[in-house]
Amino acid sequence: MTTTLQKTSIYTVLIIALIIVLVPMAVMISVSLQTPSTINPLSLPKDPQWSNYTEAFRTGNLLPYFGNSILVLVMTTAAAIGVSVLAAYGLHHGKRYKSDAMSTFFLMGLILPAFSGTIPAFLVLREIHLLNTHVGLSLIQIASGLALPIFLYVNFFKTVPTEIEEAALVDGCGPWRTFLKIIFPLTLPITATCIIVVAINSWNDFFNPLVYLSSPDMRTLPVGLMAFKSQYNTNWPQMFAGAALVALPIIILYLFVQRFIIKGLVGGAVKG
Amino acid sequence: MKFMNFRNYLLFIAPALLIYLLFFAGPIFSGLYYGFTDWNGFSFKADWVGLENFREAFRDPLLLTALKNMAILSVVVIVLQHSASILLAVLLDQKLKGIVWMRAIIFFPVILNTVVIGYVWSYMYAPMVGFLPKFFAAIGLNGLAQLDWLGNPSLAIYAIALVMVWQYTGYSMMIYLAGLQSVSGEIYEASSIDGAGPWNKFWKVTLPLLIPSVIVNTVLSVIGCMKMFEHVFIMTQGGPANSTQTFGIMIYQYAFKTSQMGYGTAMAMILSVMILVVTFVQMKLLSRLEVAN
Numbered sequence: 001m002t003t004t005l006q007k008t009s010i011y012t013v014l015i016i017a018l019i020i021v022l023v024p025m026a027v028m029i030s031v032s033l034q035t036p037s038t039i040n041p042l043s044l045p046k047d048p049q050w051s052n053y054t055e056a057f058r059t060g061n062l063l064p065y066f067g068n069s070i071l072v073l074v075m076t077t078a079a080a081i082g083v084s085v086l087a088a089y090g091l092h093h094g095k096r097y098k099s100d101a102m103s104t105f106f107l108m109g110l111i112l113p114a115f116s117g118t119i120p121a122f123l124v125l126r127e128i129h130l131l132n133t134h135v136g137l138s139l140i141q142i143a144s145g146l147a148l149p150i151f152l153y154v155n156f157f158k159t160v161p162t163e164i165e166e167a168a169l170v171d172g173c174g175p176w177r178t179f180l181k182i183i184f185p186l187t188l189p190i191t192a193t194c195i196i197v198v199a200i201n202s203w204n205d206f207f208n209p210l211v212y213l214s215s216p217d218m219r220t221l222p223v224g225l226m227a228f229k230s231q232y233n234t235n236w237p238q239m240f241a242g243a244a245l246v247a248l249p250i251i252i253l254y255l256f257v258q259r260f261i262i263k264g265l266v267g268g269a270v271k272g
Numbered sequence: 273m274k275f276m277n278f279r280n281y282l283l284f285i286a287p288a289l290l291i292y293l294l295f296f297a298g299p300i301f302s303g304l305y306y307g308f309t310d311w312n313g314f315s316f317k318a319d320w321v322g323l324e325n326f327r328e329a330f331r332d333p334l335l336l337t338a339l340k341n342m343a344i345l346s347v348v349v350i351v352l353q354h355s356a357s358i359l360l361a362v363l364l365d366q367k368l369k370g371i372v373w374m375r376a377i378i379f380f381p382v383i384l385n386t387v388v389i390g391y392v393w394s395y396m397y398a399p400m401v402g403f404l405p406k407f408f409a410a411i412g413l414n415g416l417a418q419l420d421w422l423g424n425p426s427l428a429i430y431a432i433a434l435v436m437v438w439q440y441t442g443y444s445m446m447i448y449l450a451g452l453q454s455v456s457g458e459i460y461e462a463s464s465i466d467g468a469g470p471w472n473k474f475w476k477v478t479l480p481l482l483i484p485s486v487i488v489n490t491v492l493s494v495i496g497c498m499k500m501f502e503h504v505f506i507m508t509q510g511g512p513a514n515s516t517q518t519f520g521i522m523i524y525q526y527a528f529k530t531s532q533m534g535y536g537t538a539m540a541m542i543l544s545v546m547i548l549v550v551t552f553v554q555m556k557l558l559s560r561l562e563v564a565n
Contacts, residue, residue, distance in 0.1 A: 006470070010363050014374055017360055020438070021378055024392045027403050031395070041395070041403040042410060083288040090284025093276040102285065109296055111551050113499040115520050116540035117299030119313055119527045120306060124294060127316075143295035146288055165275055175276045175284075204385045206502050211528070222387045226506065229391065236395055243388040250383055258376045261383060266446040 032240035039236060049237065056228075056241035064217065065224035068134065069203060072220055075138040076145070076202040081194055084146045085187060088153030089179055103154065109147030114140070118211055125212060132214050140208050145201050149194040152267055156190045157183075196257060197264035200250065221246050300544060306537040313533030325538035335539070337517045341429050345497035345518075348433035349440070350490055357441045357489075361448035362478065375449070379442035390506030393435045397421035422508055425515035432503055432516060440496070444489050451485030452478070484561060491554040498547055519543040 032052055033045035057063065087106070091099045121140060122131070130136030160183065168178040206222040213219060219227070228242050254261060276284075307325055309318035329335050364375050381389065396403045399420045408417035421431040455478070463477050501520025504510060510521040519539060526536030 007368075010366075010368065013359070014363055017356075018374060018377055021381060021442070023403075024396055024438070027396065028388075028392045039401065040406075041401075042406055079291075083291060087285045087288035090276070090281050094281040094285070097278055097281050099281070099285075102289075105297070106288070106292065108548075109292065111495055111547055112300060112544055113501075113520065113547070114296065115499075115501060115523055116544045117296060117301075117303065118523070119533050119537055119540070120299035120302045121295055122527075123313065123316060124299060139291060139295050143291045143297075146292060150288065169275055175280050178275075200383055204383070206386050206506075211524075222385055225385075225387045225391075236401075239391055240395075243385075243391045246385055247388045250385070254376075254380060254383060258379075262376070262379055262446055265382065266443070266450065 028240045028244060031236055032238075032244050034237050036235050036237055052237045052241040053245065056238045057245060059238070060224065060228045060242045062221070062224065062242060062245060065219050065221045068218060069220040069222075072134050072138055072141070072209075073199050073202045075135065076141040077195055077199045079138065080142045080146050080198045081149060081191060083142070084149035084194065085153050085184065085191070086179075087146070088150045088157060089175075089183065091150070091154055092157040093175065103150075106147055106150050109144060110151070114144040115207060115211075122211065131212060132218060134213075134218065137209055137212050137220075140212060141202050141205060144208070145198055148264075149198060152190055152194055152197075152264065153187065155267075156187060160186060192257075193260045193264040193267070196253070196260050200253075200261065203250065300540075303537045303541050303544070306534055307541040308538075309534045311534035311537065312531060313527070318534060321534070325535050326542070328535065329538055329542060334514060334517050334522050335542075337514055338519050338522055341516060341518055342498055342500075344429050345433050345436065345500060346494045348430060349436055349493050349497055352434075353437045353441050353444055353493060354486070354490060356437070357444035358448055358479075358482070358486075360441070360445045361452055362474065364445070365449055365452045375442075375446070379446055381439040382443045384439070386502040387506055389435065389439060390503060393431075393438075394422065394507055397431055399423060423512055425513045428508055428512060428516045432500075432507060435503055435507070436497070436500075440493070444493065447489045447492075448482065448485055451482050455481045484558060487554060487557055487561075491550060494550060495547055498543065498550070 027041050030044055031039055031041055033048040033050070034040070035049055091103050091106075093099075094102070125131040125136045125140070128136075130139065164182060165178055168182055173181070204222065205220070206226070209220045209223045210226075213223070216227070225242055225246050228239060306318060308320060308322060310321045310324075311318035360378060364371055364378075395401075399405060404421070405417045405419070408414070419427065422428050459477055459481070460473065463473050468476065499520060500518045501524070504516050504518050504521055505524070508516045510517045510525070519542075523536050523540050523543075526532045526539065
């Protein structure tokens with residue numbers, strides 16, 4: 001029953017919103033293709049300087065940082081998903097052992113800032129000789145990031161009919177075999193969501209690598225990109241080329257699996 | 273059905289619990305001890321100084337600035353981000369062409385790297401050369417074109433708040449959309465039959481039913497503002513003249529610049545307690561609402 005007038009005004013508001021969201025992105029791409037001496041943020045590049053990208057990649061040392069980021073992401077994601085799905089299954093079936101209190105304890109990870117424990121965590125890593133290592137950084141990321149997957153898995157397990165487990169019990173399956181053979185395969189859609197969310201958070205993590213990795217060759221991309229700024233303070237085109245390269249993998253991923261990403265990131269809040 | 277015994281329960285949660293205790297919860301709770309010491313951070317040893325750190329903290333002008341900025345960020349974000357995101361959610365909760373893509377684009381900045389966002393907005397705001405000064409000059413708004421957004425101590429925190437609004441409006445919008453979708457269509461039909469126009473429908477039907485989403489959503493935003501670190505660190509490092517100090521920046525500086533670990537930990541405790549109180553109030557409000565319904 002929407003009238004044409006209403007439709008026009010709805011689209012006008014939406015288009016203004018889209019412009020506000022997209023202009024900074026467009027400025028980044030446009031400036032990244034211009035020459036430093038003739039930057040004009042209000043116009044498109046007349047003669048696109050694609051060499052800014054190769055230059056940024058080379059002088060910003062982005063390739064090794066890229067490798068470091070991927071390594072940390074893979075370790076963090078694999079381990080975080082593994083321990084979260086196990087813990088969530090235990091919490092789901094452990095009501096009789098006060099698992100609700102334990103869930104609340106885990107969920108504090110969603111609200112407390114990681115930096116409020118940074119100083120003692122720094123010492124813990126130093127004591128076990130994992131300071132300035134990717135494994136150490138990964139452990140910190142897992143610990144501060146497992147609340148969300150645990151929460152998503154616990155909510156999912158609530159929807160699994162108890163008859164499945166009762167039948168398994170009758171057939172003589174213990175909780176471990178039931179979990180591995182029957183339950184885990186059922187979680188695959190939610191596991192995909194969890195993988196993507198944990199991976200994005202690891203990829204974008206800026207604070208933890210900043211604090212726990214001290215040597216330049218260990219840096220992950222966001223911290224490496226930050227160092228770029230102090231190096232080439234006024235070379236906006238090259239800085240933006242570097243920034244666009246860091247954002248690119250996320251943009252590509254988002255184009256394909258945006259539903260999973262939105263569901264995973266918002267799901268924690270909606271059912272909370 | 274005794275499907276899982278206590279031993280198996282412990283085994284299932286042990287790996288997660290161990291990592292969580294060692295590298296997240298343990299460090300935070302050990303602050304309850306270290307916050308009362310003169311700890312220098314070079315070893316686990318520290319001397320008890322009682323309330324000294326907290327007494328000093330509440331006299332620290334930086335803490336006052338951080339509290340003030342927390343309030344400014346929260347108010348700007350609640351007012352701008354939440355009115356914009358409720359409006360967008362209502363508009364995007366309809367069958368229109370291209371709606372899925374519009375939602376996706378508005379959500380996109382949420383997953384963008386903070387360093388990338390910090391760079392882009394540093395340039396948007398850059399005096400003389402940046403996008404906003406040039407844009408305002410081009411459309412004849414010379415007053416706005418002269419502003420040094422991030423360099424002016426009384427403006428910088430608002431400039432940062434606007435970046436947060438830009439980044440997270442899509443996030444709030446998605447939560448409101450989920451809230452709207454749980455409202456049944458019958459209520460709208462009934463109100464249409466009663467002759468309610470879109471304006472009345474929004475204020476009398478939609479908004480009251482959205483109250484639980486509004487509580488969850490605003491509390492999430494406030495906690496986000498309380499935890500603010502990355503945007504400030506990348507764009508202003510807490511400056512100019514400490515005008516954009518936040519708890520995150522302060523804790524980082526006390527820990528890694530001036531090595532006042534005990535003092536920094538006391539600050540972290542003050543922040544954690546405030547966050548827990550806000551969360552607790554939210555839970556109380558929500559459960560009272562459920563009872564009322």
